[in-house]
Amino acid sequence: MQFSGRRKKLIGSSQNDLYDHCLQFYGQPPLENISLTEFETFAVERLKLLKTVENLGVSYVKNSEHYVKKLEELLSSPTMYVQGGTSEYEKRRKDHISHFILRLAYCQTEDLRRWFIQQEMDLFRYRFGDLTSKHKTDFLHKNNLKYETVSAEEKKSLKDKLITSSYGLSGITVEEYDFYKVPFQDALDLVRTRKVYLLAGNAYIPHHEIVTIVLNDFRTRLSKALAVIRFFYFLFFEEIILFSKNALSGYKSKSFIML
Amino acid sequence: MPTSDYDPACLPDLLPLYYRRLFPFSQYYRWLSYGGVSKNYFQNREFSFTLKDDIYVRYQSFTTQNELEKEMQKMVPYKVDIGAVYSHRPSQHNAVKSGSFQALEKELVFDIDMTDYDDVRRCCSAADICSKCWTLMIIAIRILDRALREDFGFHHLLWVYSGRRGVHCWVCDDAARKLSVAARSAVAEYLSLVKGGEETLRKVVLSDPIHPFINHSLSVVERYFQQYAIVEQDILGSKESVDKVLALLLTTHIKKDLTIYYQDEKNPMKRWDRLCALVEHKKSSIKKGGQYFDKEIMLQYCYPRLDVNVSKGVNHLLKSPFSVHPKTGRISVPIDLKELNTFDPFEVPTISLICEELERPRADEAEEDDVKDKENEQEAGERRRIRDYKRTSLAKYVKVFDRFLEAMARSWKGEMLKKSDLQKDF
Numbered sequence: 001m002q003f004s005g006r007r008k009k010l011i012g013s014s015q016n017d018l019y020d021h022c023l024q025f026y027g028q029p030p031l032e033n034i035s036l037t038e039f040e041t042f043a044v045e046r047l048k049l050l051k052t053v054e055n056l057g058v059s060y061v062k063n064s065e066h067y068v069k070k071l072e073e074l075l076s077s078p079t080m081y082v083q084g085g086t087s088e089y090e091k092r093r094k095d096h097i098s099h100f101i102l103r104l105a106y107c108q109t110e111d112l113r114r115w116f117i118q119q120e121m122d123l124f125r126y127r128f129g130d131l132t133s134k135h136k137t138d139f140l141h142k143n144n145l146k147y148e149t150v151s152a153e154e155k156k157s158l159k160d161k162l163i164t165s166s167y168g169l170s171g172i173t174v175e176e177y178d179f180y181k182v183p184f185q186d187a188l189d190l191v192r193t194r195k196v197y198l199l200a201g202n203a204y205i206p207h208h209e210i211v212t213i214v215l216n217d218f219r220t221r222l223s224k225a226l227a228v229i230r231f232f233y234f235l236f237f238e239e240i241i242l243f244s245k246n247a248l249s250g251y252k253s254k255s256f257i258m259l
Numbered sequence: 260m261p262t263s264d265y266d267p268a269c270l271p272d273l274l275p276l277y278y279r280r281l282f283p284f285s286q287y288y289r290w291l292s293y294g295g296v297s298k299n300y301f302q303n304r305e306f307s308f309t310l311k312d313d314i315y316v317r318y319q320s321f322t323t324q325n326e327l328e329k330e331m332q333k334m335v336p337y338k339v340d341i342g343a344v345y346s347h348r349p350s351q352h353n354a355v356k357s358g359s360f361q362a363l364e365k366e367l368v369f370d371i372d373m374t375d376y377d378d379v380r381r382c383c384s385a386a387d388i389c390s391k392c393w394t395l396m397i398i399a400i401r402i403l404d405r406a407l408r409e410d411f412g413f414h415h416l417l418w419v420y421s422g423r424r425g426v427h428c429w430v431c432d433d434a435a436r437k438l439s440v441a442a443r444s445a446v447a448e449y450l451s452l453v454k455g456g457e458e459t460l461r462k463v464v465l466s467d468p469i470h471p472f473i474n475h476s477l478s479v480v481e482r483y484f485q486q487y488a489i490v491e492q493d494i495l496g497s498k499e500s501v502d503k504v505l506a507l508l509l510t511t512h513i514k515k516d517l518t519i520y521y522q523d524e525k526n527p528m529k530r531w532d533r534l535c536a537l538v539e540h541k542k543s544s545i546k547k548g549g550q551y552f553d554k555e556i557m558l559q560y561c562y563p564r565l566d567v568n569v570s571k572g573v574n575h576l577l578k579s580p581f582s583v584h585p586k587t588g589r590i591s592v593p594i595d596l597k598e599l600n601t602f603d604p605f606e607v608p609t610i611s612l613i614c615e616e617l618e619r620p621r622a623d624e625a626e627e628d629d630v631k632d633k634e635n636e637q638e639a640g641e642r643r644r645i646r647d648y649k650r651t652s653l654a655k656y657v658k659v660f661d662r663f664l665e666a667m668a669r670s671w672k673g674e675m676l677k678k679s680d681l682q683k684d685f
Contacts, residue, residue, distance in 0.1 A: 164468040184411060185434075185442050192445040194470050201412025201434070 019092035021135070023127050025143050025221055030097045039101065046098035049074070050119040057122055063129075071126050107230040117222050124218055128211055133178050136210070140180075145217065150179040150204060158197065158204070165197035166206050178207040187213055265588030265609040271311065273610045274335045274583065280647045281613055282331070282581055283657050288324035289664055290431075291341075294671025296678065303363075305342030305349040307576050308334055317342075317576075318349040337585045340576040344436075362574035364437055367413075367430035367446065370577065371399045374424060375564040378457070381492050381500060386586075388424050388604065394487045396426050397599060399563035402476045403428060404596060406450060410472060415667045417660075418594040420607055422584025426594065427577060431667060433674070440571055447570040452476070452562050461507050463558040465551040477554055480561045485528065488560050495527040495534075504534075507559065508552050513537045580660070583610050592656035593663065608652035616651040 034042075052074055060067040099120070106116035131139065133149075140147045155162065155174060162174050169177075187203040189212075190196035197204040205213065292301045306319040308331075321327040331339070343362035345352070352360045373392060377384050382391045400418055407413045407430060417429040438446070452473065455462045465473065494500050501521060505514050513534075520533055535553045542550040569575060582591045588609035594602055648657055 161471045164474075165470050184445075185438070188441055188445040192448045194449050194472060197471060198410040198449075199412075200409070 019089055019096065021139055021142055022088070022092060023124070023131065023135075023139055024092075024096065025218060026096065026099050026225075027143070027221070029100050030093075034097065038097075042094055042098035043101040043105070045094075046102055050102070050116070050123070053119045053122050054115075062122065063125070068126065068129075071123075072130075075127075103226060103229055107226045113223070113226050113230075117219060117226070120222060121215055121219055125211060125215055128214060133207070136178075136207070140210075140214070145186075145214065147180040147182050147205075147210070150181055155179060158199070161197050162204060162206075165195070165204075166209070167195060169206060173206075178210075180205045180207065180210050182210070182213060186217075265611045267585060267588070269611060270337060270583070270585060270588075271335070273614050274337070275332065276614050276617070277583065277610055278328075278332045278335065280617060280643075281651065281653060283648060283660065284324055284328050286657065286660055286664060287581065288327065290660075290667075293431075293433075294668060294675065296433075296671055296674045297344075299348075300344055303345045303348055305345060305362075305574075305576070306579075307340040307342060308336035309338035309340075310334060310336055318352050320349040320351075322348075337583070339579040339582045341579045342576040343574045365573050365575075367435040367438055367443055368570060368575070368577050369403060369428040369430075369447075369450075370421075370425065370566055370569040371396060371403075371427075371563055372421075372425040372566065375566070379492075379494075379560045381494070386424055390603070390605075391487075391491045393604060394483055394491070395561065395563075396604075397602075398479060398483055398487075398561050400426060400428075400594070400596070400599060401479045402563055403450060405475060405479070406472060409475075410449075411446065415663070415670070417580065417663050418596060419580045419591050420589070420594055420602075420604055421578060422582070422589040422591045422607075423587050427591075429577075429580070433670075440573055443573070444567060444571045447565055447567040450563070451565055451567065452558055453564050461509070461555070461559075463555045463562065465555055465558075467550075469551075476562060477557070480557050484557050484561060485531070488557070489527050489531050492560070493527060494560065495521075495530040501530075504556060507556055508534075510541065510552070513541065513552070590653065590656070592653075593659040595659045608656075613648075613651040613653050617647060619650070 053071070056067055056070050056074075060070065102116065106112040128136065128139070137147075137149055150158075152175075159171060159174055162179065163169050163171060181202040182205050184191050184198055184201055184203045187196060187205060190203060190205070190209065191198065196209070288301065291304055302320060302322050304320060305317065306321070307315065307317045308319055309315050319330070321330060342349075343365040346359065346361045346363055347355045373380075373383075373388050373395065374385055376392070376395055380392045380395070382389050404416060404418070407416060407428070413430050413432045413435055415431040417431060419427045419429065421427055449472070453462045488494050494504055505517060508514050508517075516537060517530075517534060521530055524530055524533070534556075538550070538553045541552075569577065578591060580591050580593060583589070584591065588611055589604075589607045590610060590613070592607055648654055
């Protein structure tokens with residue numbers, strides 16, 4: 001789904017289409033105009049968030065219970081909210097825009113890129129893991145990761161094979177957990193080490209492994225995007241037209257982005 | 260005697276005849292064009308030729324079937340290899356800006372070479388093969404063919420006898436041709452169970468849980484093991500080979516037990532049964548490890564040994580089907596899997612045989628064919644050639660190739676329809 005390329009202010013009904021999921025791959029850059037204040041606030045807050053994610057990753061074992069709890073607290077804190085806008089739409093919009101602003105700041109050097117990708121991945125991993133099973137599948141489909149969940153009947157018929165192909169699974173977990181059918185080309189690490197069941201070109205991935213695959217995809221996309229931005233850095237920046245309701249129409253500043 | 264005596268010195272005389280009248284150019288071109296679904300697929304394909312005196316030329320490419328024929332008839336290659344489909348015509352690769360000339364697609368290929376089994380076959384070594392060790396190729400084909408079809412979902416596999424000591428597999432599905440280096444290497448690793456070089460004694464190590472792929476492969480190996488390994492290869496016959504087998508058992512008490520038992524029991528089958536019984540007994544013991552020794556031994560002696568490097572590279576060149584093997588004179592012919600049990604590599608026609616068969620007087624061709632020949636020269640030439648190979652032992656192998664192409668053609672049709680639908684080109 002694509003909006004018109006012209007930079008128009010987005011209002012109303014398109015709200016539902018633009019941010020139809022709480023999580024995204026940040027594939028499309030924001031196409032609206034925002035005020036200088038929002039620009040600044042969004043960027044600073046996301047940066048604070050990423051720095052906190054980084055600190056958490058140092059203080060706690062990543063993905064451990066404590067880590068997850070702390071991250072949960074963080075994301076529900078009031079500072080994550082835009083003043084005066086706490087709707088789901090506002091949250092998602094902020095998430096979207098702030099990510100893209102930081103891309104500009106962090107595309108310049110290898111170190112910056114690596115740092116940014118690492119924190120964004122950790123944040124993404126947590127948020128993806130937090131989704132319900134249905135929302136996970138929705139997310140996958142919306143992002144062209146056409147991964148179907150395996151039906152209960154199929155799981156039953158393949159139960160023994162699934163148990164013997166993935167580490168640490170029992171009959172019970174196979175029944176309870178979701179399995180995803182992923183084209184084998186998207187699960188090469190598991191295929192190479194024969195840690196997954198393959199049938200007709202599809203790898204049957206238990207849900208705790210799907211995160212790895214999605215993360216790989218996330219990292220690849222972000223890495224590519226940063227490389228492109230870096231290349232077009234100065235060109236790109238010229239395109240950002242900020243205007244505010246006050247007298248700052250057409251304000252452009254390169255130095256602004258250096259946080 | 261199906262093979263005329265082949266003498267490599269005759270190649271310079273036989274090859275021109277082969278390329279003029281027997282090589283199935285029309286089917287070959289049809290294969291490599293893949294239905295014309297992708298533009299320039301044939302034109303951007305690299306071929307390499309090995310000419311007389313071992314002169315090797317790469318980056319050969321051709322615009323039409325006719326050009327391919329003329330060049331091969333002119334250059335008379337001793338060997339023909341097929342490489343990748345590139346971003347530009349390989350023959351013009353020097354004119355392309357460095358970095359832009361890239362290998363884009365190629366079939367996924369596997370090369371099973373009998374020399375890789377030298378440490379476990381007693382009948383032959385190096386370039387020799389016999390009907391006893393040929394069983395290893397049958398096992399390899401059955402295991403890999405099943406896995407590539409059932410596990411990986413590929414449909415269009417062409418198995419080819421290399422002409423001397425091995426077999427090749429060309430996986431021609433669209434998805435296979437588009438695989439990255441990483442994906443090819445992952446597929447090859449998934450299919451690899453025998454690991455380690457000369458220094459490694461125990462080349463197969465199994466642990467719980469046993470992956471379904473390994474179980475499938477084991478059931479194939481088990482079908483052949485007793486007759487192939489115990490009877491024909493006699494791996495539990497002489498002291499020397501018994502020692503080799505026992506060296507794979509890490510558990511000393513099993514080794515000791517067997518050494519004593521083998522002093523009296525000389526029957527190899529009974530010896531094997533005892534080994535299996537002891538391993539089975541061990542399984543029920545509390546201590547871990549060694550529960551799969553018997554299976555590991557079977558796999559080490561029989562499981563297919565792949566060269567991952569051959570499969571990995573998109574730009575890797577592999578011997579072409581219908582190429583001649585200069586040392587044996589045998590044609591690299593497609594193998595019909597339905598007749599795999601009766602395939603005999605020593606029955607594969609040599610170039611001398613089929614050239615000789617060509618010279619035999621025509622049995623039934625009537626004058627009506629001559630009338631038809633008055634038409635278009637090329638068509639006539641082609642039809643003559645089709646009649647020609649049909650008179651030789653090459654015919655049945657070209658039929659296998661035809662069936663393979665027909666199956667693929669059905670999928671090309673689907674692709675073309677999809678494409679024209681997308682372009683709204685009704």
